[in-house]
Amino acid sequence: MKLVIAVVQDGDAAALLEKMVENGFRATKLASTGGFLKKGNTTIFAGVENERIQEIIHLIKEKCCVTQQILTPITSAGGPMESYLPHLIDVPVSGANIFVIDVEQYIKV
Amino acid sequence: MKLVIAVVQDGDAAALLEKMVENGFRATKLASTGGFLKKGNTTIFAGVENERIQEIIHLIKEKCCVTQQILTPITSAGGPMESYLPHLIDVPVSGANIFVIDVEQYIKV
Amino acid sequence: MKLVIAVVQDGDAAALLEKMVENGFRATKLASTGGFLKKGNTTIFAGVENERIQEIIHLIKEKCCVTQQILTPITSAGGPMESYLPHLIDVPVSGANIFVIDVEQYIKV
Ligand SMILES: Nc1ncnc2c1ncn2[C@@H]1O[C@@H]2COP(=O)(O)O[C@H]3[C@@H](O)[C@H](n4cnc5c(N)ncnc54)O[C@@H]3COP(=O)(O)O[C@H]2[C@H]1O
Ligand SMILES: Nc1ncnc2c1ncn2[C@@H]1O[C@@H]2COP(=O)(O)O[C@H]3[C@@H](O)[C@H](n4cnc5c(N)ncnc54)O[C@@H]3COP(=O)(O)O[C@H]2[C@H]1O
Numbered sequence A, B, C: 001m002k003l004v005i006a007v008v009q010d011g012d013a014a015a016l017l018e019k020m021v022e023n024g025f026r027a028t029k030l031a032s033t034g035g036f037l038k039k040g041n042t043t044i045f046a047g048v049e050n051e052r053i054q055e056i057i058h059l060i061k062e063k064c065c066v067t068q069q070i071l072t073p074i075t076s077a078g079g080p081m082e083s084y085l086p087h088l089i090d091v092p093v094s095g096a097n098i099f100v101i102d103v104e105q106y107i108k109v
């Protein structure tokens, strides 16, 4: 068994979980926050049998989309002209960042 | 060392943590949500020395109980007779789902 | 790649994440709770290339400090004199507890 940990965007989480459950996968969801943008996102972890790993990765790719987020950093204290020009930065955010980890023992009690 | 990750029911979490601490285990708790029932549950993770893994699994078995949860799925739009019959489903929920993962390095700073 | 999971104190989390991002690390933050003190803390996880593991551990050591927390346990029902003496316990809390775990596959979609 592997533990598949996927950080996904909040907007994709519900559809992804629904698709996972429909296909017999079991998963747990955590509310998380991106270290850079400091916006809420979702971390899903699922213990998955080895033979179904490619299937779940495919499912995640299907349900999770890349987006662009606008970052408005705090402008540095410049001259009077400069402070009226907000610097907008386009930050690409992946559909999902997926980590596959080996599980030595899985016990259901 | 291993990282023991256990998804348990909210009602068992406090007693489990108390028992773990009493026995010298260290643990961290996260509020989580089940992917299927979408109800809150608790994810506990504990770095545990290899020789104490069986002990902590036994402790979790002792403190965490299987329950039955009633699931009332949204009824499909059927005829007038059918829509008055709610379909109740009995869903078994384990006391705990436990994943044991190898820790390559553990550092306390 | 390794998954670095660090349980840190809430007061250090923001500065640590800022430093990590400045240095090109990517991370996700979870709100967590200590099993013993039952106080909020922060769990950060970061997928990190093998060659940068020592660097991120050094960064965590730099930004996270040991503190002392005062624990006032519920006093047992003693005699009238005893109940007026609160038992204060000094509990040392590490800057960080770090678990380094191997990642078999990392996929960005
Ligand atoms: N140090 C840095 N320097 C320059 N640009 C940076 C950066 N850290 C993040 N970014 C950019 O900002 C986007 C959002 O990152 P955030 O940390 O808020 O939210 C991240 C984070 O929560 C998680 N994540 C990504 N890589 C991770 C990793 N290696 N370990 C743990 N979590 C990760 O997935 C979310 C989306 O990440 P994604 O890479 O697709 O998209 C990232 C990336 O395009
Ligand atoms: N392999 C795994 N990876 C990650 N987390 C895992 C996991 N297996 C279980 N969990 C976590 O433990 C909770 C209880 O699962 P359990 O399998 O005992 O009890 C489950 C099971 O009896 C049933 N169930 C869950 N997913 C199902 C599915 N895809 N098809 C049919 N029944 C499902 O509903 C109960 C509640 O599930 P829910 O998802 O709300 O909540 C789950 C989930 O949060």
Ligand SMILES: Nc1ncnc2c1ncn2[C@@H]1O[C@@H]2COP(=O)(O)O[C@H]3[C@@H](O)[C@H](n4cnc5c(N)ncnc54)O[C@@H]3COP(=O)(O)O[C@H]2[C@H]1O
Residues within 6 Å of the ligand: B020, B021, B022, B023, B024, B025, B026, B027, B028, B029, B045, B046, B047, B048, C007, C033, C034, C035, C036, C037, C038, C039, C041, C091, C092, C093, C094, C095, C097
């Ligand atoms: N092996 C592990 N696995 C998972 N998470 C871990 C861990 N070791 C530490 N942590 C996390 O880091 C926090 C700080 O732990 P630390 O050992 O530095 O500082 C601890 C320690 O000095 C003491 N303590 C914790 N558990 C104890 C126990 N069973 N017996 C005696 N003292 C304990 O109380 C402080 C606060 O503990 P608390 O549980 O509230 O909060 C813990 C917990 O959330």
